[in-house]
Amino acid sequence: xxxxxxxxxxxxxxxxxxxxxxxxxxxxxxxxxxxxxxxxxxxxxxxxxxxxxxxxxxxxxxxxxxxxxxxxxxxxxxxxxxxxxxxxxxxxxxxxxxxxxxxxxxxxxxxxxxxxxxxxxxxxxxxxxxxxxxxxxxxxxxxxxxxxxxxxxxxxxxxxxxxxxxxxxxxxxxxxxxxxxxxxxxxxxxxxxxxxxxxxxxxxxxxxxxxxxxxxx
Amino acid sequence: xxxxxxxxxxxxxxxxxxxxxxxxxxxxxxxxxxxxxxxxxxxxxxxxxxxxxxxxxxxxxxxxxxxxxxxxxxxxxxxxxxxxxxxxxxxxxxxxxxxxxxxxxxxxxxxxxxxxxxxxxxx
Ligand SMILES: Nc1nc2c(ncn2[C@@H]2O[C@H](COP(=O)(O)OP(=O)(O)OP(=O)(O)O)[C@@H](O)[C@H]2O)c(=O)[nH]1
Ligand SMILES: [Mg+2]
Ligand SMILES: [Zn+2]
Numbered sequence: 438x439x440x441x442x443x444x445x446x447x448x449x450x451x452x453x454x455x456x457x458x459x460x461x462x463x464x465x466x467x468x469x470x471x472x473x474x475x476x477x478x479x480x481x482x483x484x485x486x487x488x489x490x491x492x493x494x495x496x497x498x499x500x501x502x503x504x505x506x507x508x509x510x511x512x513x514x515x516x517x518x519x520x521x522x523x524x525x526x527x528x529x530x531x532x533x534x535x536x537x538x539x540x541x542x543x544x545x546x547x548x549x550x551x552x553x554x555x556x557x558x559x560x561x562x563x564x565x566x567x568x569x570x571x572x573x574x575x576x577x578x579x580x581x582x583x584x585x586x587x588x589x590x591x592x593x594x595x596x597x598x599x600x601x602x603x604x605x606x607x608x609x610x611x612x613x614x615x616x617x618x619x620x621x622x623x624x625x626x627x628x629x630x631x632x633x634x635x636x637x638x639x640x641x642x643x644x645x646x647x648x649x650x651x652x653x654x
Numbered sequence: 655x656x657x658x659x660x661x662x663x664x665x666x667x668x669x670x671x672x673x674x675x676x677x678x679x680x681x682x683x684x685x686x687x688x689x690x691x692x693x694x695x696x697x698x699x700x701x702x703x704x705x706x707x708x709x710x711x712x713x714x715x716x717x718x719x720x721x722x723x724x725x726x727x728x729x730x731x732x733x734x735x736x737x738x739x740x741x742x743x744x745x746x747x748x749x750x751x752x753x754x755x756x757x758x759x760x761x762x763x764x765x766x767x768x769x770x771x772x773x774x775x776x777x
Contacts, residue, residue, distance in 0.1 A: 438777040439678060443770055444671060450663045450685060450766040533656060564656050567691050567763070592748075593690055596761040624748075627758050628729065 454568065457536035461543065461571025465554070472554040473649060474570050476594060477578030478587065479560035482604040484512045485636035486578060487557060488519045493642060495520030497654060498552040503542050505534040505559045512557060522551070533564040536571050553651065562591035574649065580605035585617035592625050600630045600648050607635035657694060660766055661701035665712065671771055672711055679774035680712050686720040688764045695719045722764065730756040
């Protein structure tokens with residue numbers, strides 16, 4: 438004899454991910470560490486910005502960067518050359534990082550050896566938005582060469598961001614325009630910091646470090 | 655493209671629930687998702703089909719997906735609920751508070767939730 442039974446569950450499917458993410462956030466806070474999730478479009482300049490940040494910060498802080506890409510270790514190698522410790526996660530077909538992938542990397546190191554943690558998410562303005570990685574702040578990088586409507590076309594990821602970085606502003610006025618992007622970013626979320634940068638010339642780097650809440654002596 | 659990870663998260667959770675209830679078969683799983691969680695229903699079903707292919711417990715089971723209405727939280731007046739407008743000519747997702755009309759809103763994305771599971775239980 439069998440019997441049918443309806444079970445009311447009301448439970449998040451990837452509760453597991455959010456639980457791991459919350460644990461990471463709690464641990465980082467307890468240990469007085471900073472952890473930032475850097476998301477953004479393909480080729481927006483996430484890695485070059487991290488190179489600049491590593492140059493600027495590593496004389497004063499120990500930096501650990503987790504790079505997420507579908508394939509290669511190019512980004513991790515680039516940032517490592519600037520004084521940070523890096524590790525590359527290859528997601529295979531995966532279009533985003535998740536908390537368990539971050540946790541796996543954190544398990545391999547001693548968190549106390551570092552002060553500031555960054556995750557460079559997979560270049561993608563859609564999927565990473567739905568996956569909490571346990572960071573204290575989410576930052577989204579777009580660049581002015583992607584066209585003036587890139588924020589309008591991908592508003593959701595900005596809804597969950599603390600900082601919007603409009604990169605490649607060295608090209609501002611040279612056939613590209615940052616104006617609409619800045620305006621759109623401010624309209625989408627008024628409590629989000631909007632910063633224009635150039636990872637090439639380091640324009641706006643100090644403002645970015647400030648927005649991240651990192652003190653430089 | 656994250657439908658595969660979602661489908662496997664669902665299967666993992668339901669496996670546990672089935673065990674707790676001594677179930678011999680999983681019949682129907684109902685899940686709900688936020689419209690802005692960007693789950694593509696067909697892809698989710700396809701991924702589910704692939705994952706359960708060799709799982710006896712899940713044989714012939716059904717995954718039903720319910721897309722919920724959007725929910726916002728107003729920064730100006732703390733309203734929480736459906737927006738009055740989701741988009742307009744200017745912005746595709748230019749949500750507007752249904753109470754005070756403000757555009758200063760946060761999107762409250764509710765993560766994919768397993769609502770109910772129908773199980774067959776051996777007596
Ligand atoms: N002119 C200019 N070029 C930049 C700037 N930032 C990055 N680039 C260039 O843009 C290209 C992509 O930069 P990356 O830093 O690799 O971009 P990314 O966002 O890490 O790319 P993915 O990880 O592949 O998604 C490189 O050729 C950089 O040299 C900038 O501020 N100005
Ligand atoms: Mg990169
Ligand atoms: Zn309101």
